[in-house]
Amino acid sequence: xxxxxxxxxxxxxxxxxxxxxxxxxxxxxxxxxxxxxxxxxxxxxxxxxxxxxxxxxxxxxxxxxxxxxxxxxxxxxxxxxxxxxxxxxxxxxxxxxxxxxxxxxxxxxxxxxxxxxxxxxxxxxxxxxxxxxxxxxxxxxxxxxxxxxxxxxxxxxxxxxxxxxxxxxxxxxxxxxxxxxxxxxxxxxxxxxxxxxxxxxxxxxxxxxxxxxxxxxxxxxxxxxxxxxxxxxxxxxxxxxxxxxxxxxxxxxxxxxxxxxxxxxxxxxxxxxxxxxxxxxxxxxxxxxxxxxxxxxxxxxxxxxxxxxxxxxxxxxxxxxxxxxxxxxxxxxxxxxxxxxxxxxxxxxxxxxxxxxxxxxxxxxxxxxxxxxxxxxxxxxxxxxxxxxxxxxxxxxxxxxxxxxxxxxxxxxxxxxxxxxxxxxxxxxxxxxxxxxxxxxxxxxxxxxxxxxxxxxxxxxxxxxxxxxxxxxxxxxxxxxxxxxxxxxxxxxxxxxxxxxxxxxxxxxxxxxxxxxxxxxxxxxxxxxxxxxxxxxxxxxxxxxxxxxxxxxxxxxxxxxxxxxxxxxxxxxxxxxxxxxxxxxxxxxxxxxxxxxxxxxxxxxxxxxxxxxxxxxxxxxxxxxxxxxxxxxxxxxxxxxxxx
Amino acid sequence: xxxxxxxxxxxxxxxxxxxxxxxxxxxxxxxxxxxxxxxxxxxxxxxxxxxxxxxxxxxxxxxxxxxxxxxxxxxxxxxxxxxxxxxxxxxxxxxxxxxxxxxxxxxxxxxxxxxxxxxxxxxxxxxxxxxxxxxxxxxxxxxxxxxxxxxxxxxxxxxxxxxxxxxxxxxxxxxxxxxxxxxxxxxxxxxxxxxxxxxxxxxxxxxxxxxxxxxxxx
Numbered sequence: 001x002x003x004x005x006x007x008x009x010x011x012x013x014x015x016x017x018x019x020x021x022x023x024x025x026x027x028x029x030x031x032x033x034x035x036x037x038x039x040x041x042x043x044x045x046x047x048x049x050x051x052x053x054x055x056x057x058x059x060x061x062x063x064x065x066x067x068x069x070x071x072x073x074x075x076x077x078x079x080x081x082x083x084x085x086x087x088x089x090x091x092x093x094x095x096x097x098x099x100x101x102x103x104x105x106x107x108x109x110x111x112x113x114x115x116x117x118x119x120x121x122x123x124x125x126x127x128x129x130x131x132x133x134x135x136x137x138x139x140x141x142x143x144x145x146x147x148x149x150x151x152x153x154x155x156x157x158x159x160x161x162x163x164x165x166x167x168x169x170x171x172x173x174x175x176x177x178x179x180x181x182x183x184x185x186x187x188x189x190x191x192x193x194x195x196x197x198x199x200x201x202x203x204x205x206x207x208x209x210x211x212x213x214x215x216x217x218x219x220x221x222x223x224x225x226x227x228x229x230x231x232x233x234x235x236x237x238x239x240x241x242x243x244x245x246x247x248x249x250x251x252x253x254x255x256x257x258x259x260x261x262x263x264x265x266x267x268x269x270x271x272x273x274x275x276x277x278x279x280x281x282x283x284x285x286x287x288x289x290x291x292x293x294x295x296x297x298x299x300x301x302x303x304x305x306x307x308x309x310x311x312x313x314x315x316x317x318x319x320x321x322x323x324x325x326x327x328x329x330x331x332x333x334x335x336x337x338x339x340x341x342x343x344x345x346x347x348x349x350x351x352x353x354x355x356x357x358x359x360x361x362x363x364x365x366x367x368x369x370x371x372x373x374x375x376x377x378x379x380x381x382x383x384x385x386x387x388x389x390x391x392x393x394x395x396x397x398x399x400x401x402x403x404x405x406x407x408x409x410x411x412x413x414x415x416x417x418x419x420x421x422x423x424x425x426x427x428x429x430x431x432x433x434x435x436x437x438x439x440x441x442x443x444x445x446x447x448x449x450x451x452x453x454x455x456x457x458x459x460x461x462x463x464x465x466x467x468x469x470x471x472x473x474x475x476x477x478x479x480x481x482x483x484x485x486x487x488x489x490x491x492x493x494x495x496x497x498x499x500x501x502x503x504x505x506x507x508x509x510x511x512x513x514x515x516x517x518x519x520x521x522x523x524x525x526x527x528x529x530x531x532x533x534x535x536x537x538x539x540x541x542x543x544x545x546x547x548x549x550x551x552x553x554x555x556x557x558x559x560x561x562x563x564x565x566x567x568x569x570x571x572x573x574x575x576x577x578x579x580x581x582x583x584x585x586x587x588x589x590x591x592x593x594x595x596x597x598x599x600x601x602x603x604x605x606x607x608x609x610x611x612x613x614x615x616x617x618x619x620x621x622x623x624x625x626x627x628x629x630x631x632x633x634x635x636x637x638x639x640x641x642x643x644x
Numbered sequence: 645x646x647x648x649x650x651x652x653x654x655x656x657x658x659x660x661x662x663x664x665x666x667x668x669x670x671x672x673x674x675x676x677x678x679x680x681x682x683x684x685x686x687x688x689x690x691x692x693x694x695x696x697x698x699x700x701x702x703x704x705x706x707x708x709x710x711x712x713x714x715x716x717x718x719x720x721x722x723x724x725x726x727x728x729x730x731x732x733x734x735x736x737x738x739x740x741x742x743x744x745x746x747x748x749x750x751x752x753x754x755x756x757x758x759x760x761x762x763x764x765x766x767x768x769x770x771x772x773x774x775x776x777x778x779x780x781x782x783x784x785x786x787x788x789x790x791x792x793x794x795x796x797x798x799x800x801x802x803x804x805x806x807x808x809x810x811x812x813x814x815x816x817x818x819x820x821x822x823x824x825x826x827x828x829x830x831x832x833x834x835x836x837x838x839x840x841x842x843x844x845x846x847x848x849x850x851x852x853x854x855x856x857x858x859x860x861x862x
Contacts, residue, residue: 560744561663561664569666601669601671602665611664614660616675617679
C-alpha cells in the first residue's frame, strides 16, 4: 500500500528520514483517499514523501505517500466552488508472491545496489538487463541466484557491491558474477530481440508481446499463449522443470514463472520498476490492471487554502530530482573533473575519476604524494564552493556538500584553536539540520503569516524536545524565552534568523497547537519555556522535598534555630544551583511557591531566603481566647492527673 | 473564681513559631500573612496574659507593665504608668525580639499586629488614636476586654454580697479582699474603663474625686 501511517515528532510534524528535506508546507488541505475524515490538515512535501498531518487527530489520521510510489500526478486548477486539486496516481501494486521471488526488485524500497546506476547523474542504461532470468550459480551451494537488477557488466568494478548468495550467504567473486552476466546477455541477445526496445511502452501493448518480453526463452517455450488450457504444464525458463501452471515460481530452482494469463500491465510493471518514474506514463493503466492487479486508488489533495501552484512546482521538481534514490548514498562523483570530493576523505586522488579510466591514475608516493593529495583536495573544495555559490538554485542543490565542507572546516578550526568545543559541536550538529528548518520560503503564501508561525512553533518545539540536543534538559527543564531565542538563532547558523516578535508569537502558539512545551509568564513578566508536563505542582513538590531533606542534613555551621525542626532557608542562588535553573527562573519559581503558600520568606541581613511555610499551618483561622486556652490547658492537666 | 492569678514563676513558653526565623519577616502572601498575624496576635495576648501586661510599649524596648507581685501593697495607683514602678526585667523586649535567633519584628509589623488585634477589640492605642501612625506607641492589650473585666468584677461583687455597698477603686484592685480574684492588681485606667461599661448598663455608679473614687454596684 502506497499510503501508510507515519510517525510524528513530538511537535506533531512528520519525522523525517535521514536525508529527507522539507520542501513545502501547506495547511488547510483535504485528503481524498478512502477515509472520509481526513479533510483538514497540513501537507508536507519533502524530497521523499508527501505527508498529510491531520489537524483534528494527528496521531491517528496522519499518513504519508512515498514519492517513489507515485506513478504520475495531475493538476486541477479548481473551478468555481471546487478547490484546486492535485491528483497523485500511485503505481500499481503487484501480487506479492510474484515480486517476492525477485528480491532485488522489491517494490517497497530501492535496493542498495541500484543507487549507482540509477542516480540522476548518470544516464539510465538504455539496455535493461532482465534480472528475472539472469542468474549466477553459487559455487558453494550451487543455488541459482538472480543477478542484481542494476548489475552492469560494463561498469562493474571491484568496488561494486555484490549481494551474497541467497541460500548460503557467501559472497560471489566479481569474476564469477561478471561471467554469468555476460553469458546471460549474450544468450538474451540471441533469444529475445524484442527486449532491445525497452521504452516507452505504449498503451496498447498487446498481451502477447508482453509474454514474449517476459523472458528470453519465451519464444521457444510457448509461442502461442493459450489462456484456457488448465492442463498445460509450464516449463521453467531456467531449469526446464515442468511446473504446474498456477505456480508463480519454479518449484525446483525458484525462478519466476510467467503465467499464461498474466495481464499486460504486470509485465510492464516489472519492467518499469527500474525506469524513471517520471510523468510520462501511459494513462490506460487502470484498464490494463483491471484483471489481476489490485487497482491502486488515486490520492487527491484538495487545496482549500491555496498554495497548490507552489506545491505543484515543488512536487514536479522533487519528482524529477528523485532524491529518494540517493538515500544513504555517499556523495556522488559528479564528473571526472571534480574528483572524489569527500567520500573517502581523500584516500586516493585519482579515485573519483571513475572506473572507466583507471589508467589515468598517477601513482605518487611519499611526501610528494601527500602534497599532491592536499593540493587536489583544496582544488576540489574550491570547485564545490565556487559552483555552489553561483546562484541560489545551485546552492540548494549542493547543500549537502557545502554543509559537509562547513562541518569539516569547523572541525579544523576547532582542532586548531581548541576553543569552545561544546558551542562548536552544537553549531556543527545543527548545521546538518539545516534542511529541516522552516523558512518563510517553504510555507505556502496563501494563508499569510499564521502558517509560518505555526510551523515555526512546531520547529521550536522539536528543537526543544530533541533529545540529542537536550536544550531543555540541560537548562533544568526550564529556560527563559530570551535564552531560547538566542540559542535557536545560533543553531540556525546565521541563516533565516527569527525575529523576536515572530518568536514570541510562535511561542504563544504552543498551547493552541497542543505541543509538548509551553510558554509561561511569571508575575514579573519574565517569560520562560518549559515542558507541558512540568506544572507548578511538580516544581513545588520538588522544592518541598528538597527543603524537607534539609531537615535531615546537618548544616555546616551552628545555627541559632533548631534545624531539625525548621530546616534551613534557601536563597534563589541555592535553588538555581540545586535544580540547574537560571537564577531569574529560580527566583520566579520560589515566588510562585510562596504565592501558593507553600513557602514563606525571611528577609534578613543575609538576604532573602525561603523556607517551608510553617507559619500558615492551617490550624484555625482565628486566634483563640488566651483565657479559654488556659482553662482548657488546666482542664486537660487536671484530667491527666486524675482529678476530673 | 479561678485559681490564683499569681503569675507562675515559670518563664513564658513561647510557641514554636517564635523560633522560626521567617516568623519575624512580614510575609507577602496574603494567606500566609494572615496566618502570621493570627499567630502573632495570639502570641502577644498570651504573652501579656502570662506576664499580666496591660499596656504594651511598641517602640520602647521595655513594655510598660503593671505587675502584680505577690506583695503588691507598695504599688500606688498612678495614672501615668509609663513611670511604672516595677518594670519587670524579664519581659523587657523579648516578645518582639528573639535574641537567640537575632531576629526582630520591625515596628511597622508590630503596629500591624496591634491593628489586627484592634479590629477584634483586643487592643487599643493609649490616647485613642485610630491609626497606628499618629497615635502613641503604647497600646492597651486586652487579653480581657473591659467588658470581660466588668463581668468578672460584677460576679465577684455578687458573690461576696457587696451589692449596694460602696467600694473604692483602690480597694477593688489592691485591697486584701480582692486578693485571689483575677482583677487584683488591675490597671486603674483599665478598671475605669471596665467600670464605665457597668455604669453604662446602669449596674454601677462612680462618684468621688480623682484620687479617691468610689463605686457602688446595684
